[in-house]
Amino acid sequence: MTTINWEKEVDSRKDQLMKDLDDLLRIDSVKDLANKSDEFPVGPGPTKALQKFLEFGERDGFVTKNIENVAGHIEFGDGDETFGILGHVDVVPVGDGWETDPFVPVIKDGKLYARGSSDDKGPVMAAYYGLKIIKELGLPVSKKVRFIVGADEESGWYCMDRYRASETMPDFGFSPDAQFPIINGEKGIASYILSFPDVPKKDGDYVLEEMNSGIAANMVPGDATVKVTVKNGDINEMKAAFEKYIADNKLGGEAQIDGQVITIKLVGKQAHAQNPKAGINSATHLCNFLSDYAFDGKDAAYINNTAKFLHDDYQGKKVGIDHVDETMGELTSSPNMFRYGLGDEPTILTNVRFPKGSGVDKIVEQVKAHVTEAHVEAAPGAQDPHYTPVTDPMVKTFLDTYEKYTGEKGVEKTIGGGTYARLFERGCAYGALFPGREDVMHQANEYMYVEDIYKAAVIYADAIYQLIK
Incomplete structure (x- = not known):
């Protein structure tokens, strides 16, 4: 059996990953109902960010689908089961206190500063490149893989309402929109x-x-x-x-x-x-x-x-x-x-x-x-608590992969945040914030360490392949 050096594969694609992420971060994708239209259901920015992500998929040979300009997916492979990845490209409002332009990405001291760098555009692109590597290497898969992206996660989840109205959800999967080693419980x-x-x-x-x-x-x-x-x-x-x-x-x-x-x-x-x-x-x-x-x-x-x-x-x-x-x-x-x-x-x-x-x-x-x-x-839009047991084989694979690349024990965790993972019957959030890193999601001067983006891509590639090979 061929052993894949996932770190080497990510390393050879670092420049392209960062170029794609830069393009995505430059789009102001804050929800903008004042300028919504039939073409832009939650405002121009979120739709443009969604379209940019789907452009990456088309460029790289994935099958793509746009759902009403508020959600979409890329997919490849075939099988009786569908493995899903769920991320989002909208961002929260900027607020005060920024030291740089929040939509002009800047790298300082190894940190990539921009609104969305850690929530959720940086993790989305790390997971996308993990999947892209599997496809480019032509590795055999036994399942259909679908990467779903929404454009209204931060406020209302209208994107997923429209997506689920027309599409069947994957059987199991994860969202790269929280923390490592894993989030397998989410509060209501x-x-x-x-x-x-x-x-x-x-x-x-x-x-x-x-x-x-x-x-x-x-x-x-x-x-x-x-x-x-x-x-x-x-x-x-x-x-x-x-x-x-x-x-x-x-x-x-x-x-x-x-x-x-x-x-x-x-x-x-x-x-x-x-x-x-x-x-x-x-x-x-x-x-x-x-x-x-x-x-x-x-x-x-x-x-x-x-x-x-x-x-x-x-x-x-x-x-x-x-x-x-x-x-x-x-x-x-x-x-x-x-x-x-x-x-x-x-x-x-x-x-x-x-x-x-x-x-x-x-x-x-x-x-x-x-x-x-x-x-x-x-207020409308309440969500119930969600929990996938630590004994689930998918959860075990994620924890084992995290341990493999960090040397740290993987343990289960519940958070108060709501990620798309709760839309899977068997779902969890997996990365991309590493333990010990400051959580600056939704804050001024949001950033993500560049090395963490690459490391997350390695972990995602390995874990995804184990679950779909």
């Missing part, structure tokens, strides 16, 4: 929305004219802005108190006064909602500061309930939703979207990642019992 994902339509009017010394914070349901808000009218109070004292608050809490921000109106911006730190402890929630901090002031009725309900029930509570203990599963771990809670005085009913959206034993209906009822002033409802 849900969001609940608080509003305060029934709070009686009550005059106060301060009026909350506007509050705006959060750019995505699955991101800890990195900055928050409020506009406050001071009817009866010392506006300069408020400004000084805010400056002391951000200094005491090691936060950023500024306050500007215009007559009796003060505009306050507080700067925290963005992070993925699956790990809210990694961020600093600017919105809850700002409400925590404002809760010391006597606001009008609905303003006070919005501010004070946020400070009381949502600030500095990553497990949802204050609203009674905390829960721990022995295998999947603890529930996490992250209030991420705040809108007040911007046209619609003021709302707060909190994103929850829950293990087995909890659920959407249970979460809503528990929150209602605690936040009694609020109207509570579940």
